Amino acid sequence: MQPILSIRHLSKTYASGLTALKDITLDIRRGEIFALLGPNGAGKTTLISIVCGIVNPSSGTVTADGHDIARDYRAARADIGLVPQELTTDAFETVWATVSFSRGLFGKRPNPAHIEKVLRDLSLWEKKDAKIMTLSGGMKRRVLIAKALSHEPRILFLDEPTAGVDVELRRDMWGVVRALRESGVTIILTTHYIEEAEEMADRIGVIRKGELILVEEKHELMRKLGRKQLTLHLAAPLAAIPPGLAAHRLELAAGGAELVYSYDTSAAETGIPALLQDLAAAGIAFRDLHTEQSSLEDIFVSLVRGTR
Known part of the structure; x- marks a missing residue:
């Protein structure tokens, strides 16, 4: 089966001279949960930002479901959803309005049935008319996921999705991620909670100083290096x-x-x-x-x- 996300010889050097990524080559399989691990400053966010079209690479190529992110930007970006680490949602909007607006940004026709399904799947339906400012931190994170899923992407990036939430809510979020994978969404997860990757991931990638030093099946990694x-x-x-x-x-x-x-x-x-x-x-x-x-x-x- 062809990979849903293919990264080839990707590098990024900023104007300051900082090299954030060095010759990254990686295939993400369709329907898997892939955990990308690395210390602060390793290059995880830069890699995600390039794939999502936020940062331009210095060299290399990325294709998302067969679409080159540079030559066929709109089609590639439509296949990708991004849940950022920071809570960046209009506090005065309602849950329904902000999720529906996100769908419109991708040129998608209104689809109330899809928005309702997303909100119900994320246990947000009862909060659909609530303003974002009234929600708890965990609910706001769920809203970010709903926004990322509003345009029906096939690839979902979760950048530290459970940062700052309590253990019980974190486990609830793990259930949400598994359900998304079961629905056919490919998940790329970055996390500082190693138990999160150990619990959910099919494969593990480790990035250090801008270099991808290891990609391995989780169970094989535990067997070989444990x-x-x-x-x-x-x-x-x-x-x-x-x-x-x-x-x-x-x-x-x-x-x-x-x-x-x-x-x-x-x-x-x-x-x-x-x-x-x-x-x-x-x-x-x-x-x-x-x-x-x-x-x-x-x-x-x-x-x-x-x-x-």
Whole structure:
């Protein structure tokens, strides 16, 4: 299947000399949730701004559903919805008016049935006649999503969609995003909440200093770069690790009462059985054990720090 969004050799250098993007090449699959992660200043917003036609690239091309964003701007932009990080909505307008106006900006004919569906899907229907200024922060964010969906885009950018909202509302928003994907909308998500990407994304991209350093299926990323620790609570403490266990990456902890084995998740099937066999051969017994696995946040931190 052809990607719905195709980015080729995209770079951006500002007049000040700052290079915000360096040769970005990326395909977004139709119908996926793609999480773009990176520290502040990594280039996430610049990339989104170029794709959405807000910033001009220095070089490279972008096509949205087959439309070049430079040569066929109107068709490309009509396929894209953007939910910005900042709340930028006319406070004195009603919910219905501001969402309907957004649809008109794209030259779309009025479609009250579509606007009603969007508002109902986002739990905004009962607030349709309320002025924006009277809404809570979470409701205002929902209005931004409604505005972005008003012209029926096939690609939706969510730039920090849950920034500044409480945990309960954040989980509600996750449900909204999943429902949008189920309806056929492709989602590109930027977030500082790593658990948000871990919960929702199909694939993860990590950008650092303007360079896309990794694009991977979420589960494959966790499998390849995730690390685990097996902690064995020994029946009797050890003064040192026996030479027969030197082939394993082991450390003594808790005054010799615990033996800690660190391993890659990909090595779990062979490493642990071999360790247990060697422990039995060395006459070392244990009374309990537990495992810990690195989270996506651990992997992300190590990537942006350049330790992987």
